[in-house]
Amino acid sequence: MSRAMEAGRTLAMGENEAAGGGRKSVDAPFGKALARIGQQRQNIVGLTADLGKYTDIHPFRDAHPDRFFNVGMAEQNLVAAAAGLARTGKQPFATTYGVFASRRAFDFVAIALAHSNLHVKIIAGLPGLTTGYGGTHQAIEDLALMRMIPGLTIIDPMDATEIDAATVAMSDHQGPVYMRLLRGAVPVVLEPGYKFEIGKALKLRDGKDVGIISTGFMSERAIDAAAVLEKRGISVGVLHVPTIKPFDAEAVAEFAASVGQVVTAENHVAVGGLASLVVETLFDAGISTKVTRIGLPDRYIECGAVPTLQQKYGLTVEAVVATIGALK
Amino acid sequence: MTRNSPPAEADIAALKARATVLRRHMLTMARGQGAGYIGQGLGIADALTALYFHELRYDPDNLGWADRDRFLLSTGHYSIALWAALAEAGIIPVAELVTYGADNSRLEMSTLDTTPGVELIGGSLGHGLGQGVGQALGLRLDRSDARVFVELSDGEMQEGSTWEAAMSASHFRLDGLVALVDCNGIQADGPVVLDMEPVADKWRSFGWETFEIDGNDMDAVVATLATARQRNGKPKAIVLRTLPGKGVRRIEESEKSHFFRVDVGQWDSIIDEFEQSVGARS
Numbered sequence: 001m002s003r004a005m006e007a008g009r010t011l012a013m014g015e016n017e018a019a020g021g022g023r024k025s026v027d028a029p030f031g032k033a034l035a036r037i038g039q040q041r042q043n044i045v046g047l048t049a050d051l052g053k054y055t056d057i058h059p060f061r062d063a064h065p066d067r068f069f070n071v072g073m074a075e076q077n078l079v080a081a082a083a084g085l086a087r088t089g090k091q092p093f094a095t096t097y098g099v100f101a102s103r104r105a106f107d108f109v110a111i112a113l114a115h116s117n118l119h120v121k122i123i124a125g126l127p128g129l130t131t132g133y134g135g136t137h138q139a140i141e142d143l144a145l146m147r148m149i150p151g152l153t154i155i156d157p158m159d160a161t162e163i164d165a166a167t168v169a170m171s172d173h174q175g176p177v178y179m180r181l182l183r184g185a186v187p188v189v190l191e192p193g194y195k196f197e198i199g200k201a202l203k204l205r206d207g208k209d210v211g212i213i214s215t216g217f218m219s220e221r222a223i224d225a226a227a228v229l230e231k232r233g234i235s236v237g238v239l240h241v242p243t244i245k246p247f248d249a250e251a252v253a254e255f256a257a258s259v260g261q262v263v264t265a266e267n268h269v270a271v272g273g274l275a276s277l278v279v280e281t282l283f284d285a286g287i288s289t290k291v292t293r294i295g296l297p298d299r300y301i302e303c304g305a306v307p308t309l310q311q312k313y314g315l316t317v318e319a320v321v322a323t324i325g326a327l328k
Numbered sequence: 329m330t331r332n333s334p335p336a337e338a339d340i341a342a343l344k345a346r347a348t349v350l351r352r353h354m355l356t357m358a359r360g361q362g363a364g365y366i367g368q369g370l371g372i373a374d375a376l377t378a379l380y381f382h383e384l385r386y387d388p389d390n391l392g393w394a395d396r397d398r399f400l401l402s403t404g405h406y407s408i409a410l411w412a413a414l415a416e417a418g419i420i421p422v423a424e425l426v427t428y429g430a431d432n433s434r435l436e437m438s439t440l441d442t443t444p445g446v447e448l449i450g451g452s453l454g455h456g457l458g459q460g461v462g463q464a465l466g467l468r469l470d471r472s473d474a475r476v477f478v479e480l481s482d483g484e485m486q487e488g489s490t491w492e493a494a495m496s497a498s499h500f501r502l503d504g505l506v507a508l509v510d511c512n513g514i515q516a517d518g519p520v521v522l523d524m525e526p527v528a529d530k531w532r533s534f535g536w537e538t539f540e541i542d543g544n545d546m547d548a549v550v551a552t553l554a555t556a557r558q559r560n561g562k563p564k565a566i567v568l569r570t571l572p573g574k575g576v577r578r579i580e581e582s583e584k585s586h587f588f589r590v591d592v593g594q595w596d597s598i599i600d601e602f603e604q605s606v607g608a609r610s
Contacts, residue, residue: 077458077492084462111452116441
């Protein structure tokens with residue numbers, strides 16, 4: 001049991017929301033990366049809807065105050081203003097929580113951004129169970145919602161290294177992007193120098209009995225679970241799929257064909273997101289491998305301490321080990 | 329750099345004649361499909377004429393000119409008026425107007441930004457003003473003196489995003505942003521279904537310098553646009569009281585003005601009547 005749980009402390013606004021055990025971490029990797037590339041790329045502008053310090057864009061704000069706009073609690077206007085800025089040649093990064101970017105501003109992301117393929121990046125905090133504030137704050141269905149928008153690139157990064165690399169990659173990419181944000185002290189799992197490429201999956205571990213296909217912070221848990229299972233004689237591979245759209249169907253099909261059975265793992269409802277993409281991909285490829293889904297149930301989640309909720313809903317390393325250990 | 333700043337003196341008679349040409353184009357377009365958002369188009373014809381043939385700074389041969397003034401038609405279904413203006417401005421061929429609303433036409437009944445001269449996809453109401461805010465912010469970062477004009481409507485003010493944008497425009501002191509609020513009193517379900525009055529007071533209370541005029545009075549439109557040029561730290565709102573169907577008696581009197589459909593024979597007689605009334609005035 002974690003210290004937070006022992007103390008009965010709600011980590012709704014807490015640090016280390018995504019943290020796995022014992023790894024180094026980087027504070028605000030998104031904001032630091034944006035502030036850094038903003039030095040060279042003068043057309044980058046930052047926007048937020050009253051969540052600057054809660055979405056890690058404060059390093060950019062502090063480094064480039066003349067290019068930072070806080071529009072207040074107004075997510076439709078956040079996206080609309082970003083669209084207008086893009087139409088004058090700027091490259092806006094707009095931050096809010098995923099629940100607001102997806103549920104509340106959906107029409108603006110779809111029509112103002114994606115329909116015109118504008119160069120705007122939406123950075124979406126509190127994905128899935130990274131907050132204890134309940135259904136209003138937990139973006140548990142944003143991947144499903146956003147992947148239906150034509151032309152929108154969707155990224156669910158696993159760690160601080162990938163957030164940094166993805167920030168650079170999305171700046172290079174002409175078109176709208178939605179990235180789930182891990183904020184605060186974000187663990188470092190991938191080595192510095194890691195090359196992130198939009199639309200490409202990354203094999204983190206080879207294995208033959210079970211293949212975990214995962215995205216977001218579940219990829220960190222997947223490799224930790226695979227190490228535990230290895231000691232029990234179960235060979236587990238891990239394919240990390242940071243880009244939900246465009247989806248690396250080729251890598252997913254190849255990986256699935258190389259293992260005995262597949263387990264998907266995502267910090268999201270187990271319908272409409274990664275699990276659905278994997279099942280669609282395997283069906284299209286004629287691969288009949290069994291697929292077991294690790295993800296959130298098809299309902300809204302209560303309030304509580306983040307570690308408590310992650311344990312209850314099966315997103316911890318222990319839960320992944322238990323699920324795979326019980327597979328027939 | 330190309331400059332096309334408004335002339336000091338407006339030729340009101342010429343602008344009125346141009347507005348008549350725009351109206352003629354719109355009747356031709358609506359007759360082609362037998363229907364269209366002609367009531368709104370005729371109502372806004374005078375304001376669009378004043379913009380495209382007097383106030384706006386743009387270059388028809390260089391639509392991407394960075395320092396152009398922007399015009400965002402937030403009510404995308406008013407496209408019939410925009411197509412007429414863009415044709416007269418030399419941006420799209422006049423001969424293409426008859427394709428309005430037809431399959432494969434660029435001249436949709438609701439605007440898409442793939443058509444030359446269109447700065448906004450305007451069909452989802454409540455999008456224009458916020459994008460205008462973003463464009464005004466971007467132009468200011470570029471130290472451009474270009475301005476952003478956004479047309480929106482009384483019914484559209486019911487979309488909450490309009491007020492999100494209104495709040496931010498005054499907060500950011502976007503004095504190069506001009507909202508043209510077309511108050512024609514109609515929306516999809518008939519007469520404006522929520523009372524939006526007092527319209528001008530709403531804009532003033534959001535920190536906008538606000539004017540209220542007869543939007544079909546060319547002298548007033550031109551003069552007010554000139555006043556709205558001043559850079560005084562405040563965004564400008566011009567409340568245009570317009571008559572749907574303005575200039576075409578039978579459309580003015582129609583109860584179906586939100587989307588007007590009659591048969592071809594009636595279009596012919598409406599057009600005859602319009603030409604007779606224009607001839608009688610000139």
